[in-house]
Amino acid sequence: MARISVDTGKCIGSAQCVLAAPDVFDQDDDGFVTVLDSAPSGEAEATARTARGICPAQAITVQD
Amino acid sequence: MTSTDAAADLVPFMMRRPGAPFPPPEYEDFRTKPGLVKAALPSGETVWLVTRHEEVREVLTDPRISSNPNHEGFPRPSRTVGAPSADDVPGWFVSLDPPDHNRFRKALIPEFTVRRIRSLRPAVEEIVDRAIDQMQANGNTAELVEDFSLTVPSLVISSLLGVPKVDRDFFEEKTKVLVTLTSTDEERDKASEHLLRYINRLITIKSKRPGDDLISRLLQGGLLTPQELSGVSMLLLIAGHETTANNISLGVVTLLQQKQWISDDRAIEELLRYHSVADLVALRVAIEDVEIGGQLVRAGEGIVPLVAGANHDPEMFERPHEFDPSRSATGHVAFGYGVHQCLGQNLVRLEMDVAYRCLFNRIPSLEVAVPLEELRFKYDGVLFGLHALPVRW
Numbered sequence: 001m002a003r004i005s006v007d008t009g010k011c012i013g014s015a016q017c018v019l020a021a022p023d024v025f026d027q028d029d030d031g032f033v034t035v036l037d038s039a040p041s042g043e044a045e046a047t048a049r050t051a052r053g054i055c056p057a058q059a060i061t062v063q064d
Numbered sequence: 065m066t067s068t069d070a071a072a073d074l075v076p077f078m079m080r081r082p083g084a085p086f087p088p089p090e091y092e093d094f095r096t097k098p099g100l101v102k103a104a105l106p107s108g109e110t111v112w113l114v115t116r117h118e119e120v121r122e123v124l125t126d127p128r129i130s131s132n133p134n135h136e137g138f139p140r141p142s143r144t145v146g147a148p149s150a151d152d153v154p155g156w157f158v159s160l161d162p163p164d165h166n167r168f169r170k171a172l173i174p175e176f177t178v179r180r181i182r183s184l185r186p187a188v189e190e191i192v193d194r195a196i197d198q199m200q201a202n203g204n205t206a207e208l209v210e211d212f213s214l215t216v217p218s219l220v221i222s223s224l225l226g227v228p229k230v231d232r233d234f235f236e237e238k239t240k241v242l243v244t245l246t247s248t249d250e251e252r253d254k255a256s257e258h259l260l261r262y263i264n265r266l267i268t269i270k271s272k273r274p275g276d277d278l279i280s281r282l283l284q285g286g287l288l289t290p291q292e293l294s295g296v297s298m299l300l301l302i303a304g305h306e307t308t309a310n311n312i313s314l315g316v317v318t319l320l321q322q323k324q325w326i327s328d329d330r331a332i333e334e335l336l337r338y339h340s341v342a343d344l345v346a347l348r349v350a351i352e353d354v355e356i357g358g359q360l361v362r363a364g365e366g367i368v369p370l371v372a373g374a375n376h377d378p379e380m381f382e383r384p385h386e387f388d389p390s391r392s393a394t395g396h397v398a399f400g401y402g403v404h405q406c407l408g409q410n411l412v413r414l415e416m417d418v419a420y421r422c423l424f425n426r427i428p429s430l431e432v433a434v435p436l437e438e439l440r441f442k443y444d445g446v447l448f449g450l451h452a453l454p455v456r457w
Binding site (some may be wrong): 012013014015018019020027029030031032050053054056057058 | 124125169171173176177178179238246329395400401402403405407409410
């Protein structure tokens with residue numbers, strides 16, 4: 001299981017995390033990232049890692 | 065290599081793509097060299113070319129590297145390549161660095177959330193269906209670039225901005241002039257002036273009678289001035305038109321070459337990666353000394369991170385020159401990377417998806433009407449694409 005945290009100050013609302021890991025991330029009404037599941041496991045954890053890798057603002061941290 | 069080397073010893077930039085939608089073959093050679101490659105622009109200015117995926121991402125996220133063309137040394141490959149600065153056009157926020165850039169991004173991202181873009185699907189479908197109706201009404205042949213690929217994004221943007229339906233023909237006609245090969249500079253300048261005047265009038269109208277559209281909401285949001293909103297609207301129009309059209313047309317050709325066409329999320333990502341139409345769009349300049357890929361880049365030196373180079377880097381994507389709709393192309397940088405990554409990317413994905421689904425479902429016998437080697441690609445434009453795409457059914 002991994003711990004997910006996001007830096008909303010860095011977020012640019014590109015929503016790449018929402019597309020890559022819809023069970024873990026969402027956007028609020030202003031378009032900024034929100035975390036739906038801060039301790040994903042299995043498939044959701046894998047998608048969260050993908051999201052971290054493609055976030056253009058490098059706003060996602062995944063802690064083991 | 066130092067900046068005192070004679071320009072004659074440097075590789076000339078820009079390179080042409082070969083006779084297929086692949087990046088210039090020189091990029092493969094550059095990628096194997098240590099450091100970056102210094103190239104000479106036609107003006108004699110030199111720039112650093114970046115072709116490896118990892119380093120393209122580094123350049124696009126390093127705060128010591130700027131998007132602001134006002135900085136000394138910002139690359140100017142030609143008259144048509146290179147953005148105006150936000151001093152020239154208020155609201156031209158692609159040319160701003162953080163923190164100046166942040167206010168614009170913040171104002172605009174609610175308009176491009178995944179939810180908002182999904183809600184646009186029926187409107188995009190209606191636009192695409194109408195374009196196909198028109199093509200079918202005209203017979204069993206069409207020139208897809210003009211009749212479809214340019215029409216769809218123009219109408220989508222006009223709908224997004226809140227251009228009334230009665231004005232959409234005018235809007236479409238003027239936007240096409242901006243991107244059509246045969247337009248003269250004078251015609252382009254005139255069309256651009258007409259559009260700007262129209263958008264300014266629209267902003268005045270929307271400030272008195274707001275509607276359910278981007279311009280009205282941004283006016284009410286109060287983060288941007290009406291003058292900035294005018295620049296933002298022109299930017300959205302220019303950034304979202306030819307880029308999307310080129311992706312749609314190239315995608316039709318590539319998907320038709322597959323025995324069985326597929327349009328799903330993976331195929332769309334792979335099309336974006338494979339064609340990388342905006343290879344030359346991200347121009348940068350170092351504002352402090354910075355080391356990229358072991359190469360010292362001095363403050364004031366221009367940098368061109370080549371998106372098609374990154375997207376065809378075999379370290380990142382195996383068999384990069386192969387179109388493989390089953391691969392995961394996630395991580396491609398077709399929309400750039402960093403804070404300037406394309407704001408409208410999810411809208412582009414939607415437009416491509418709807419375009420292919422409707423085209424291939426409604427016209428299953430669609431085929432390219434000329435041998436593939438006769439297709440006229442935009443080999444020397446800023447954006448890669450097709451000048452024309454004759455089709456029949």
